[in-house]
Amino acid sequence: MYEWIFDKQEALIKKHGTRDPFELASALGIIVLFEELKNIYGFYNTVCQIKFIHINASMEYEEQRFTCSHELGHAVLHPDLNTPFLNAHTLFSESKIEAQANFFATHLHIPKEKVDGVTTKQALLNYYGVPAQMERFI
Template structure:
């Protein structure tokens, strides 16, 4: 696992004292806009010194949160790519593309503390119930468990991270 990516996420959480990607974006002067994007979930765009996260207003709120965190990952990790290209998200869980994989790691670490995840498992909740309580998609929870397993935990991940899940 790339410690650099995880540490970038942790630094933002500590600096802004929140895991809320919308609050973090606002504190970083990144404009978050909502509009109907059809099948597109969202995108990150940089125009000079102006940075934008555009989120599809037709997707449900928990997914908007995931998309925002994912696009924050692009801002923190791939701003240089966005200088010439818009980073568009049709499938959030594209684990084959290096920038998408990295943005997913960033988002999973930003959104969920290891402590919170473990509390649900310790209370006897299964993977799917834990995802429900965390108000997240099972694939984003699977990414968080991947991170936790790379840090020595031995948690079962019952879903396959397919790149076309959110298409």
């Protein structure tokens, strides 16, 4: 379904030697800003060809990490789009670009290798700190 996303993602991970979204953003020259965004998780935009990921400073680290991964997905997959804000009530969206960014983020966190003792999708999501709503992407 999204094999092309796997290909882009694996090339990125191999080139930079990390799955950490903050390190990848830095390596790609994307500025990550932590801001008070009220009920917004984060968003990606460009200004004068400079790429930015904005992340809600009020969230817990795991939420910030996943949000950075999601917005990094937009930067890699949809570099010319200024994405709409993420709704604070859910990370789930039906739109195609949001689904692609969620797929990218989920698989950035979850490598293909199996984890001993992890036998369900929910356990896998929990193990890697990925929101439960992302089950449909694994």
